[in-house]
Amino acid sequence: VDDPKNILAFPLPPPTKVPAKVLDVDKKTPDAHVPRDPRLIRLTGVHPFNVEAPLSDLYNEGFLTSPELFYVRNHGAVPVVRDEDIPNWELTVEGLVEYPIKLTLKELVADYEQVTCPITLVCAGNRRKEQNQVRKTKGFSWGAAGVSTALFTGTFMSELIKRARPTRRARYVCMEGADKLPNGFYGTSVKLNWVMDPNRGIMLAHKMNGEMLRPDHGQPLRAVIPGQIGGRSVKWLKKIIITDQPSDNWYHIYDNRVLPTSVSPDEAAANPAWWKDERYAIYDLSTNSAIAYPAHDEQLCVIGAPENYRVKGYAYGGGGRRVTRVEVSIDKGKTWRLSKIDYAEDKYRDAGPRELFGGTVDMTWRESSFCWCFWTCDVPVRELRDAKDILVRAMDESMNIQPRDMYWSVLGMMNNPWYRIAINQENDYLRFEHPTQPALIPGGWMERVKKAGGNLLNGYWGERIDGEEPEVP
């Protein structure tokens, strides 16, 4: 920490207000020990706790999300961990290793090099509400705020595994949490070669934005698997098991998969082979983006409006691949305009090695990108007046681009078609309409179009194509 100016060159966490109070709704649940922020939108009733922030609140936080607004995906009750037991939290490394390890969190922090890194986590279900509008999936209705970013501090998982010395047959790293669920403890796996690859930056984290992990985020220890879906970043981590096969944990097999779109819910239920085909397991995130502003139901008075409206939002890629362009269309995808992209993650890269929150920020050597970026696109208001919608799509460095079409699958995962906001012209106002609202909240053009009998999968968002008659039934 030589030069405070340099420190300020990269974003520090936004002001945080640690929730001090257990909310009334939580008092009668197994999570009665967990204080929470009331702004979070609950997606699965009261319990278990699965939440996202309102999209505008999330975006307004900026690059880093405060832990109280960071999305949460809990499969069951949050394990009770007393403060005094935290230093003695035990983690094991076992399975196909020459030297099995059992160590406490205290030892992990003391004996291993600590690093701090900004990492975006995204739930595989982000934007699933849109899929549920088309046809009910087995998953609950995430809006577009199932994504958040924090500075995680901890050790590279590879350091621990190196000391345990995997045997020749070792291929997978299975992880198991302390959250006891109907089908056993939550667990999953990733490939050993990914864990050992420094460019993938797979971590064991005990801090988030400089403070101890909060209970909903895995206190006191979690895996953080950058560039991959949140479901691989096991919280309340207890066990690392090196194996020659992917995890056989129930949650690894029956969750976080994109089965072929032709597999119906009945077929998926009848035939377990679909679930055991590792080709359909999700690891890397796919390229995605969403519009934060205009917000849902935001109104723009065109009388006396400024010349331009600044459309804004986020985008992210998967597997460390960087978003290289974000494009906006206001003519249904006929033409696209280029957005400006702000990759705040680069500011940490440029800052050079330095200490932060008890870990070294050292990303100068790493060329992968594991965080979301923010983009803006100034659109003349006079053009918006004539437009029916605003579309956005991102492309990553591998030239993978968000598609027009939704890929519907049984679990409803990895939804990443162009994000579309409809524009409703109401007298002197433009009223903007997002595709959906999270959870059971009504609203959004998808609901409206569906009610009007539109086919949401016709390639034109179920709306009638200009100058063309509706489809003959």
Add this chain to the structure above:
Amino acid sequence: VDDPKNILAFPLPPPTKVPAKVLDVDKKTPDAHVPRDPRLIRLTGVHPFNVEAPLSDLYNEGFLTSPELFYVRNHGAVPVVRDEDIPNWELTVEGLVEYPIKLTLKELVADYEQVTCPITLVCAGNRRKEQNQVRKTKGFSWGAAGVSTALFTGTFMSELIKRARPTRRARYVCMEGADKLPNGFYGTSVKLNWVMDPNRGIMLAHKMNGEMLRPDHGQPLRAVIPGQIGGRSVKWLKKIIITDQPSDNWYHIYDNRVLPTSVSPDEAAANPAWWKDERYAIYDLSTNSAIAYPAHDEQLCVIGAPENYRVKGYAYGGGGRRVTRVEVSIDKGKTWRLSKIDYAEDKYRDAGPRELFGGTVDMTWRESSFCWCFWTCDVPVRELRDAKDILVRAMDESMNIQPRDMYWSVLGMMNNPWYRIAINQENDYLRFEHPTQPALIPGGWMERVKKAGGNLLNGYWGERIDGEEPEVP
């Protein structure tokens, strides 16, 4: 080579017939020293030599392509290399290294471990003819056969670079060939950390399918960069230069880029900044697929036809990411059926370490996939009779899927929308029509639809949407 049965478990190269004769067309060109196969389709007139095989011929070769049908992308004349000079071909490693290296091909083969690997190369322009039908790009008209696979033998580039000891500032590996062109020698670069990553398998190859490289494929030495566009695999390789910046070679800057679709040819010509933005440079291939059968103009008599028609083709992913599903639609993308995939590359993986063509095949430890796969999908002929088209799309392990929409850009690169074959019902026959034919060869539904005034970018291949009126002009 213990067990001949095991050797036969993976595909060996198809029968090859080394062209012995210089073709008449080549006799008056600077390539008058290069014997060639007359079946190859020339895409840029007679010279320079840019060719693909007829798609059916390519597919019929099977997993491995014989060198005489392997696609060729030459920017200029093929360097003349006399047989007796081959062992003394010199390669240097220079730039940001502690120990610059100069060595001959003979030394490279003698002093470094040799490996043999099946690798698919793909030109970034594969399927560009489709883009040229929409709007002329600056690139020539590849059909869907700008892709081929061979067994390459050589050394890992990382081995050589390790001995040269890159300095701390080293970030890029620039390569330069012996082909002298109007704007200097052909050259480009990739990231140093990719070259050093064993999972990426970047090679210096001197053999192809067990024989010395042929002149069109870089004799006597070339780079082979698996999972990336062919333009990075520099042929007739003379120099490796380690740098802290991407290559400043003219061909690196002004070729192999996907500029934003909003950048017009005029804008691209007027503003060099577009070309120097490394975000738009192409490295990884994008997910792609094409249908080989039915072939263009193939006819199927529906009277007495077998119950099913077997639709067949190829698919590939980029950056080592595996194709995990290939889906076929005969109802314009409303529903999709799953194809069977044959990943012949896995047979080498499963075979375990063994010698082949003077190098070790050892892919057991490597989990990346660098070859195309073949897929088949049986479709009932009675359903084909009612269908207007056959569509195919592939998805890779990162859930990146081929989109419905074409991404047009100035250079016309990385074209990967759903591959579509139109079905023409002609009396008792179905006549199948590919989107285009390569080079200036007429034919294909795109040409036909365009002539009829259809908008090829309307999301429905320019055809009228069932039951809907044409767009009001």
